Amino acid sequence: MALLLRSLTRGRHIVSAHHPTCILYRHAVPMGTSAKDEMQKFWDKNTQLKRPLSPHITIYGWSVPMMMSISHRGTGIALSSGISLFALSALFLPGDFSSHLDLIRSLSLGPVLLSAAKFTLAFPFTYHSYNGMRHLMWDAGKGFGIPDVYRSGYTVLAMSFLTAAVLAVL
Amino acid sequence: MAALHRFGSVCGRGVKSVLLSKSALIRPLLSTNRTQQPPFLLGSQIRMSPVHNASSSASFHWTLERSLSLALLGMIPAAYVYPGAVMDYSLAAALTLHGHWGLSQVVIDYVHGDAKVKAAKAALFVLSATTFAGLCYFNYHDVGICRAVAMLWSL
Numbered sequence: 010m011a012l013l014l015r016s017l018t019r020g021r022h023i024v025s026a027h028h029p030t031c032i033l034y035r036h037a038v039p040m041g042t043s044a045k046d047e048m049q050k051f052w053d054k055n056t057q058l059k060r061p062l063s064p065h066i067t068i069y070g071w072s073v074p075m076m077m078s079i080s081h082r083g084t085g086i087a088l089s090s091g092i093s094l095f096a097l098s099a100l101f102l103p104g105d106f107s108s109h110l111d112l113i114r115s116l117s118l119g120p121v122l123l124s125a126a127k128f129t130l131a132f133p134f135t136y137h138s139y140n141g142m143r144h145l146m147w148d149a150g151k152g153f154g155i156p157d158v159y160r161s162g163y164t165v166l167a168m169s170f171l172t173a174a175v176l177a178v179l
Numbered sequence: 180m181a182a183l184h185r186f187g188s189v190c191g192r193g194v195k196s197v198l199l200s201k202s203a204l205i206r207p208l209l210s211t212n213r214t215q216q217p218p219f220l221l222g223s224q225i226r227m228s229p230v231h232n233a234s235s236s237a238s239f240h241w242t243l244e245r246s247l248s249l250a251l252l253g254m255i256p257a258a259y260v261y262p263g264a265v266m267d268y269s270l271a272a273a274l275t276l277h278g279h280w281g282l283s284q285v286v287i288d289y290v291h292g293d294a295k296v297k298a299a300k301a302a303l304f305v306l307s308a309t310t311f312a313g314l315c316y317f318n319y320h321d322v323g324i325c326r327a328v329a330m331l332w333s334l
Contacts (some may be wrong), residue, residue, distance in 0.1 A: 032297060036238060051289045081278050082285065089278035093306055096313025101319065106321050110330060138255065141248055 076160050081140045084133040128177035136169040136175070244280050251277050262325035270324050271314035279307035 028153075099106075118126075143161050146152050152161055217308060251273045258266045282303055290299045 027286065056292070061266065078289075085278075085281050089282060092274055092278060094212070096200045096310040096317065097214070098313075099317040100313040106327055106330065110334065113334060127332070135236070138252065145245060145248060176332075 041084040043086060061126040073162055074158050077140060077165070081144070084137040084140075085135050087135060124177045129172050129177075132169060135172040136165070139165040139168050139172075183301065234313075247273060247277055247280070258325050258328075262323075262329070264318065266325055267318040267323040268315065271311060271318060273309040275307055275314065278310070279303065 098109075102109075143152070143165050146161070152158065210260060229317070233290070254266070254270055258270060286296065286299045286303060290296050314324065317327070322330065
């Protein structure tokens with residue numbers, strides 16, 4: 010569609026019905042390099058010249074959307090690591106799941122500490138899930154306005170805390 | 180397609196001219212021949228065959244990522260309502276794949292240089308494969324994911 014629009018802006022050609030040739034593509038030019046190549050050239054040039062990296066996260070003013078975005082990535086990495094640790098211990102540690110639970114039970118942790126531990130497990134999960142829904146809304150094209158971003162962000166934070174708190178006392 | 184032709188005249192002479200110009204000058208581009216053939220766009224035929232190039236495979240991957248995320252969201256309540264072996268293995272697959280794709284994006288963002296990227300991708304692949312193997316082992320030889328969560332939470 011973009012090709013058609015580009016050709017139309019460069020002047021209209023009236024072609025009779027007897028010559029249905031493909032004139033609308035005359036002004037289309039193929040891309041020279043891909044985005045990946047461009048990025049690679051950028052990094053190669055800068056590492057070769059040994060240029061220092063400009064200060065970015067140390068000087069830029071933090072905002073709630075920025076913090077929520079990196080937290081989404083952080084919770085994702087944490088959850089993935091947790092799952093991998095769980096899987097690796099299933100493969101390589103001796104004893105089955107019940108024996109490991111018995112080990113925890115033998116520590117005789119108080120109910121408050123147990124709830125705190127459950128909250129610590131549940132919160133990354135609820136945050137990543139709710140913020141994930143927010144991401145999917147963006148992918149559908151909705152909610153990009155700045156007030157909407159803040160509103161949905163605060164909603165995600167509130168829901169994450171509430172849901173994790175409810176799960177912690179179950 | 181008629182809208183496109185109208186847009187073309189906008190770009191040529193500005194918005195006002197479109198509103199003021201006589202409608203006779205702006206004709207639909209479809210079908211200038213009087214035969215029974217289906218209407219053609221003047222000058223070309225739009226082909227609707229699928230495009231196979233690097234960018235379309237990337238956008239397909241993007242769509243797959245979002246579909247998997249959506250499916251995984253649905254699996255959370257489903258696992259609560261219908262725990263069992265089918266749910267266990269579905270969760271194992273969906274969780275490891277979602278994690279693998281997510282961590283690949285982290286590698287793409289932060290790891291630079293051909294050798295480092297290759298090493299990181301290989302290490303990630305090994306981690307994801309081992310994770311999936313471990314979860315399947317747990318599902319088969321031990322209580323399974325759904326039951327394990329229930330047991331852990333009843334502590």
